[in-house]
Amino acid sequence: MSPKALDYDQLNENVKKCQYAVRGELYLRASELQKEGKKIIFTNVGNPHALGQKPLTFPRQVIALCQAPFLLDDPNAGLMFPVDAVARAKHYLAMTSGGLGAYSDSRGLIGIRKEIAEFIGRRDGYPSDSELIFLTDGASKGVMQILNVIIRDQNDGILVPVPQYPLYSATISLLGGSLVPYYLEETANWGLDINNLRDAVRQATFKGMTVRAMVIINPGNPTGQCLSLANLKEIVHFCIQENLVLLADEVYQQNIYQDERPFISARKSVDEIYKIASISLSPNVPGQIFLGLMVNPPKPGDISYPKFEQESKGILESLRRRARMMTDGFNSCRNVVCNFTEGAMYSFPQIRLPPKAIEAAKKAGKLPDVFYCLKLLEATGISTVPGSGFGQKEGVFHLRTTILPAEEDMPAIMESFKKFNDEFMAQYEDHKGYSRM
Amino acid sequence: MSPKALDYDQLNENVKKCQYAVRGELYLRASELQKEGKKIIFTNVGNPHALGQKPLTFPRQVIALCQAPFLLDDPNAGLMFPVDAVARAKHYLAMTSGGLGAYSDSRGLIGIRKEIAEFIGRRDGYPSDSELIFLTDGASKGVMQILNVIIRDQNDGILVPVPQYPLYSATISLLGGSLVPYYLEETANWGLDINNLRDAVRQATFKGMTVRAMVIINPGNPTGQCLSLANLKEIVHFCIQENLVLLADEVYQQNIYQDERPFISARKSVDEIYKIASISLSPNVPGQIFLGLMVNPPKPGDISYPKFEQESKGILESLRRRARMMTDGFNSCRNVVCNFTEGAMYSFPQIRLPPKAIEAAKKAGKLPDVFYCLKLLEATGISTVPGSGFGQKEGVFHLRTTILPAEEDMPAIMESFKKFNDEFMAQYEDHKGYSRM
Numbered sequence: 001m002s003p004k005a006l007d008y009d010q011l012n013e014n015v016k017k018c019q020y021a022v023r024g025e026l027y028l029r030a031s032e033l034q035k036e037g038k039k040i041i042f043t044n045v046g047n048p049h050a051l052g053q054k055p056l057t058f059p060r061q062v063i064a065l066c067q068a069p070f071l072l073d074d075p076n077a078g079l080m081f082p083v084d085a086v087a088r089a090k091h092y093l094a095m096t097s098g099g100l101g102a103y104s105d106s107r108g109l110i111g112i113r114k115e116i117a118e119f120i121g122r123r124d125g126y127p128s129d130s131e132l133i134f135l136t137d138g139a140s141k142g143v144m145q146i147l148n149v150i151i152r153d154q155n156d157g158i159l160v161p162v163p164q165y166p167l168y169s170a171t172i173s174l175l176g177g178s179l180v181p182y183y184l185e186e187t188a189n190w191g192l193d194i195n196n197l198r199d200a201v202r203q204a205t206f207k208g209m210t211v212r213a214m215v216i217i218n219p220g221n222p223t224g225q226c227l228s229l230a231n232l233k234e235i236v237h238f239c240i241q242e243n244l245v246l247l248a249d250e251v252y253q254q255n256i257y258q259d260e261r262p263f264i265s266a267r268k269s270v271d272e273i274y275k276i277a278s279i280s281l282s283p284n285v286p287g288q289i290f291l292g293l294m295v296n297p298p299k300p301g302d303i304s305y306p307k308f309e310q311e312s313k314g315i316l317e318s319l320r321r322r323a324r325m326m327t328d329g330f331n332s333c334r335n336v337v338c339n340f341t342e343g344a345m346y347s348f349p350q351i352r353l354p355p356k357a358i359e360a361a362k363k364a365g366k367l368p369d370v371f372y373c374l375k376l377l378e379a380t381g382i383s384t385v386p387g388s389g390f391g392q393k394e395g396v397f398h399l400r401t402t403i404l405p406a407e408e409d410m411p412a413i414m415e416s417f418k419k420f421n422d423e424f425m426a427q428y429e430d431h432k433g434y435s436r437m
Numbered sequence: 438m439s440p441k442a443l444d445y446d447q448l449n450e451n452v453k454k455c456q457y458a459v460r461g462e463l464y465l466r467a468s469e470l471q472k473e474g475k476k477i478i479f480t481n482v483g484n485p486h487a488l489g490q491k492p493l494t495f496p497r498q499v500i501a502l503c504q505a506p507f508l509l510d511d512p513n514a515g516l517m518f519p520v521d522a523v524a525r526a527k528h529y530l531a532m533t534s535g536g537l538g539a540y541s542d543s544r545g546l547i548g549i550r551k552e553i554a555e556f557i558g559r560r561d562g563y564p565s566d567s568e569l570i571f572l573t574d575g576a577s578k579g580v581m582q583i584l585n586v587i588i589r590d591q592n593d594g595i596l597v598p599v600p601q602y603p604l605y606s607a608t609i610s611l612l613g614g615s616l617v618p619y620y621l622e623e624t625a626n627w628g629l630d631i632n633n634l635r636d637a638v639r640q641a642t643f644k645g646m647t648v649r650a651m652v653i654i655n656p657g658n659p660t661g662q663c664l665s666l667a668n669l670k671e672i673v674h675f676c677i678q679e680n681l682v683l684l685a686d687e688v689y690q691q692n693i694y695q696d697e698r699p700f701i702s703a704r705k706s707v708d709e710i711y712k713i714a715s716i717s718l719s720p721n722v723p724g725q726i727f728l729g730l731m732v733n734p735p736k737p738g739d740i741s742y743p744k745f746e747q748e749s750k751g752i753l754e755s756l757r758r759r760a761r762m763m764t765d766g767f768n769s770c771r772n773v774v775c776n777f778t779e780g781a782m783y784s785f786p787q788i789r790l791p792p793k794a795i796e797a798a799k800k801a802g803k804l805p806d807v808f809y810c811l812k813l814l815e816a817t818g819i820s821t822v823p824g825s826g827f828g829q830k831e832g833v834f835h836l837r838t839t840i841l842p843a844e845e846d847m848p849a850i851m852e853s854f855k856k857f858n859d860e861f862m863a864q865y866e867d868h869k870g871y872s873r874m
Contacts, residue, residue, distance in 0.1 A: 005649065005682040012589050049535035060505040067723075068501035070494065076516040080508060098486035137574055137721065148611070152449050174585070212442065245442040284574065284721050286504075 017173040019166065019389070026373050030383035040381045041413060043401040046221075046345040051404045056311050058085060058304045059293040065089035066100055066289055082303045092289050100285045108135030108283050112292045119295035124268035135283045135291065139251045144171050150212050150245060151177035157204045159197065159214040159244070162391035163348065163398070165221040169391075180204045180211055181391060186350065189339050190225040192216070194234045201242060213245040214238075216266065219252045219343025222390050222400035224323075226261040226342045232269040252344040257320040261342060319345070322403045322410055329414030333421050341403055348387070351397050351421075357428035369397040375424060380416045454610040456603065456826070463810050467820035477818045478850060480838040483658075483782040488841045493748050495522060495741045496730040502526035503537055503726055519740045529726050537722045545572030545720050549729045556732035561705035572720045572728065576688045581608050587649050587682060588614035594641045596634065596651040596681070599828035600785065600835070602658040606828075617641045617648055618828060623787065626776050627662040629653070631671045638679060650682035651675075653703065656689045656780025659827050659837035661760075663698040663779045669706040689781040694757040698779060756782070759840045759847055766851030770858045778840055785824070788834050788858075794865035806834040812861060817853045 008016075027044050034040045042050065049055065061081055065071055066089050077086060095111030096102060107113065113130040120128035136142035150156065151172070157180040160168045164181075172179045182200040184190045201211050216235060218227045227235075239246045248266035256263050297312070298305040323341040330338035330349040338349035353361075353368050361371035369386035376399075377383055387398025405413055445453075464481050471477045479487065486492065498518055502508055503526050514523060532548030533539060544550065550567040557565035573579035587593065588609070594617040597605045601618075609616045619637040621627045638648050653672060655664045664672075676683045685703035693700050734749070735742040760778040767775035767786040775786035790798075790805050798808035806823035813836075814820055824835025842850055 005676075005680050006587075010649075011586055015586050045540060047535070047540045049539035052535070055536060055538050057505075057507065060507075064501035064505035064508065067504060068494075068497040070497075071501065071517060074517050076513055079513040080511050080517060098484070098489070099492065101492050102486035103482060103484045149448055149452050150443075152447075212447075239442075243442050284724070286723055287721070 014174050014176050018170045019173075024385070024389060025370060026377060026383060026385060029374060030377055030381075033377065033381070038381055040377075040383050041405055041409075042383045043405060044383050044385045046402050046404065048345070048404050051402075052406045053315060053404070054311070056308060058298055058308045059290055061085035061304075062088045062092070062293060063286055063289055066092055067286065069093055069099055084298060084302045084304050088293070092292060096285065100289070102285070104283070104285055104288065106283075107133070108288050109285070112288045115292050116295050120265075120267065124265055126271075128267075135288055137284050137287065139249060140167055140171075141283075143167060143247070143249070146245075146247060147171050147175055147177070147213075151175045154178050155209050157209040157211040159200060159211060161192070161215065161217060161220075161223075163222055163387065163400075164215070164390055165217060165249075166389055168215055178204075178209055180209065183393060184220070184223060184225075186339065186396075189342075190220055190223040190348075192227065192231055192235065194238060197235075197238055211242065211244060213247055215247045215249065217249040218266070219255065219263065220346075221249075221252065221344050222346045222348045222385075222387075222398075223339070224341035224344050224346050224348060225339065226256065226258075226263060228261055229264050229269060232264060232266055236266065236269055255316070255319065255345060256343045257323045258340070258342050263343065318407050319403060322405075322407055323347070325407075325410045325414060326401070326403050329410075329417065333418055335425060336421065345402050345404060347401050347403055348390075348398050349401075350387075351399060353397050354425070354429045356430055357424070360428065369399060372397065372424070373399050376417070376420055379420045379423075380413075382413065382417060451611050451613050455607045456610075461822070461826060462807060463814060463820060463822060466811060467814055470814065470818070475818055477814075477820050478842055478846075479820050480842065481820050481822045483839050483841065485782070485841050488839075489843045490752060490841070491748070493745060495735055495745045496727055498522035498741075499525045499529070499730060500723055500726055503529055504723065506530055506536055521735060521739045521741050525730070529729060533722065537726070539722070541720070541722055541725065544570070545725050546722070549725045552729050553732050557702075557704065561702055563708075565704075572725055574721050574724065576686060577604055577608075578720075580604060580684070580686070583682075583684060584608050584612055584614070584650075588612045591615050592646050594646040594648040596637060596648060598629070598652065598654060598657070598660075600659055600824065600837075601652070601827055602654060602686075603826055605652055615641075615646055617646065620830060621657070621660060621662075623776065623833075626779075627657055627660040627785075629664065629668055629672065631675060634672075634675055648679065648681060650684055652684045652686065654686045655703070656692060656700065657783075658686075658689065658781050659783045659785040659822075659824075659835075660776070661778035661781050661783050661785060662776065663693065663695075663700060665698055666701050666706060669701060669703055673703065673706055692753070692756065692782060693780045694760045695777070695779050700780065755844050756840060759842075759844055760784070762844075762847045762851060763838070763840050766847075766854065770855055772862055773858065782839050782841060784838050784840055785827075785835050786838075787824075788836060790834050791862070791866045793867055794861070797865065806836060809834065809861070810836050813854070813857055816857045816860075819850065819854060 030040050030042065030044070062085050065081060065085060071077055072086060072089065093099060095109050096104065110130065113133045113135065116133055117128040117130035136145060147158065151158070154176055155178070157178045158172050159180045159182055160172070162181040162183050169179050180200050182196045185193055204211050214235070216227065219225065236246065246266060250265055253263045253265070298308045326347045327338050327340045330336045330347065335352040336349050338347060341347050351369070351372060353372060357372070358368045361368040364371055366374065367386065367388050369388050373384050373386045382401070384399045384401045387400065390400060392398050467477050467479065467481070499522050502518060502522060508514055509523060509526065530536060532546050533541065547567065550570045550572065553570055554565040554567035573582060584595065588595070591613055592615070594615045595609050596617045596619055597609070598621050599618040600621065606616055617637050619633045622630055641648050651672070653664065656662065673683065683703060687702055690700045690702070735745045763784045764775050764777045767773045767784065772789040773786050775784060778784050788806070788809060790809060794809070795805045798805040801808055803811065804823065804825050806825050810821050810823045819838070821836045821838045824837065827837060829835050
């Protein structure tokens with residue numbers, strides 16, 4: 001019989017090479033257990049609403065009115081919608097030609113892009129050009145588009161932090177380029193040492209590669225650290241020197257849980273203008289409205305301001321407390337070390353595993369961190385992602401968890417983790433020491 | 438000075454090769470003219486709401502309630518929303534975990550996929566498996582994903598109809614594969630002749646290519662024809678014989694303007710099951726709800742049924758009249774021949790151009806159809822897409838227009854087209870004949 005048209009050995013090799021740990025072995029096992037009736041706490045993907053975070057009221061009021069513009073003509077509208085939400089919905093609808101069901105320009109609605117340019121200007125202290133802003137359906141699509149323009153073949157290298165969010169490794173594989181890793185320093189609070197960058201470029205060049213671009217993730221995912229202004233300046237200088245496109249992934253800029261190191265954009269630290277490219281027909285229009293609402297939330301004096309402030313502060317303050325509870329919980333285990341989650345939505349504790357556990361993992365045909373995370377899942381229902389999915393130094397083991405479970409559940413979750421970890425250690429520890437490089 | 442990191446000559450060649458005529462030279466010139474104050478009729482992209490088509494009320498009521506679920510608890514909800522919209526919103530919200538702000542499964546919500554499988558089963562007369570359904574952010578993303586899995590290098594060929602929608606040529610270029618054209622027969626109402634397919638495969642194989650897949654667009658874009666059951670069966674048989682993946686683009690299945698040849702899905706004509714693949718994290722959740730509403734519209738007896746029927750019938754009947762007005766208008770010009778638009782949203786008239794016009798185009802450095810469409814734009818504000826953007830036989834010229842301008846504007850638009858065409862012919866015709874193969 002002739003092979004089928006979609007037989008595995010006839011598929012694109014780059015697609016086969018892709019890996020996406022946040023939806024990998026652990027996630028599949030967790031889904032199975034859930035089907036069998038086990039209660040699972042999904043901390044593998046940063047999906048706040050799936051873990052009970054309530055949406056902000058004002059943006060949802062505005063989008064409901066934009067989706068159903070006939071509500072604006074309803075004499076009862078005033079009973080259900082505040083006047084500022086009504087005004088804002090009219091404001092955005094006037095920017096579209098034909099409402100939310102019409103394609104916009106490929107780069108997004110010019111009105112929204114102007115509001116975003118103004119937001120960026122206010123944030124960074126110098127103007128931004130709306131003509132250079134391209135809106136995409138989420139950060140993943142933006143990363144995909146720009147890397148698609150840059151990567152020509154496997155000799156094009158992209159500097160990516162390790163640990164990294166697997167979007168980068170998967171996209172670079174898919175596009176047939178090469179990932180050039182630079183290691184973040186766990187002992188320096190996941191800081192970025194410019195000497196590691198130089199080494200990484202030198203090694204890649206030695207192998208015949210051209211390093212084309214550098215990715216930074218700030219605040220970090222999965223590592224949760226915030227970059228300092230001095231560090232950002234070094235990075236920008238390095239990119240100019242090495243002629244690299246700088247890709248700054250700053251999606252978590254509003255999620256900051258400490259005051260010493262506020263979020264600073266890479267753009268704020270430079271005078272260069274950089275461009276990104278787009279090839280799609282029209283980004284999702286309701287998504288564009290949400291972006292407009294993010295860069296222009298209700299202002300003091302607006303009817304919806306107090307509620308909006310209360311809701312968004314409530315979320316951030318609770319996340320800050322949860323970041324602390326989680327870090328402290330991990331650090332209370334003697335074989336776990338965890339940097340504080342300064343920003344983003346993740347904790348990335350290092351788990352020191354005894355040699356016996358590593359042997360047991362080997363026998364089971366698993367990586368040691370995968371082995372540990374599977375045991376954790378089976379014992380507690382906590383669904384995490386092994387550190388190997390993000391990259392880590394040889395012989396060092398981590399897991400990534402989100403800080404998103406409901407605040408009231410957090411003490412029980414950390415207690416359950418600690419109990420599991422104690423039992424795991426009791427089973428595998430031989431009192432001779434831990435594995436750590 | 439060293440080159441900049443994003444200099445044109447350092448970009449991915451496949452990206453440079455991409456062309457996308459529906460947003461090409463004509464569109465850019467139309468945008469310029471619009472900025473200068475000229476009234477432009479955009480018929481270059483099938484964007485109904487941008488040309489005044491009103492959204493259907495019921496789906497918008499449901500999505501507004503899903504976006505702002507607190508409205509469901511509002512004592513005044515009954516004043517603004519019918520009970521069936523309220524029930525439907527609750528039904529879809531119950532399928533999500535966390536509402537519209539939470540990522541769904543990468544393939545889409547299982548509840549929506551089950552509803553779609555049931556719709557497909559009803560449509561085709563045999564069951565569909567929801568586990569094999571992958572939802573994507575629009576058809577373009579779906580095409581991109583499946584071709585990405587199939588195409589390995591430039592020796593992988595994809596059979597594509599000519600004329601075709603440029604999504605296919607652009608995506609195949611971007612992925613580094615080869616487009617293998619098969620010509621549709623204009624004189625046979627843009628029918629598909631299986632002998633043309635065999636020739637196309639033979640020629641591609643002779644050049645060392647492996648033909649991997651075949652695209653059909655039914656109803657056609659830009660050609661507007663509907664495939665018959667007999668023709669579909671031939672195609673499926675051919676794909677089995679040649680071991681090809683069949684990609685059936687059936688986005689316009691509800692847009693049918695004649696009764697002799699109703700829409701028949703490629704799936705209905707086979708007993709084979711085929712799979713598609715997905716690599717994205719979560720398709721847009723509000724878009725999934727709209728899809729659920731499309732496959733399960735209000736039923737007779739529902740409160741919203743009469744209004745929904747009236748609105749959707751009104752749209753389809755008006756489109757049918759517009760298809761007729763446009764075809765007749767084109768055919769009333771003695772140098773224009775146009776097949777009737779049986780389905781989809783497009784007219785693709787053939788324009789016979791006199792030799793003098795072809796010479797004038799050559800002098801202006803333009804393709805003849807681009808030259809004609811630019812003149813049409815300047816004279817009338819009608820923004821079309823030249824046939825060369827979709828592919829056409831050597832020496833034959835077309836343009837594509839949507840049938841979407843408001844019905845009441847249609848007579849004036851066709852009159853304005855006819856007047857332009859008469860003047861154009863008066864200027865360039867030498868009374869010796871037209872160019873046509």
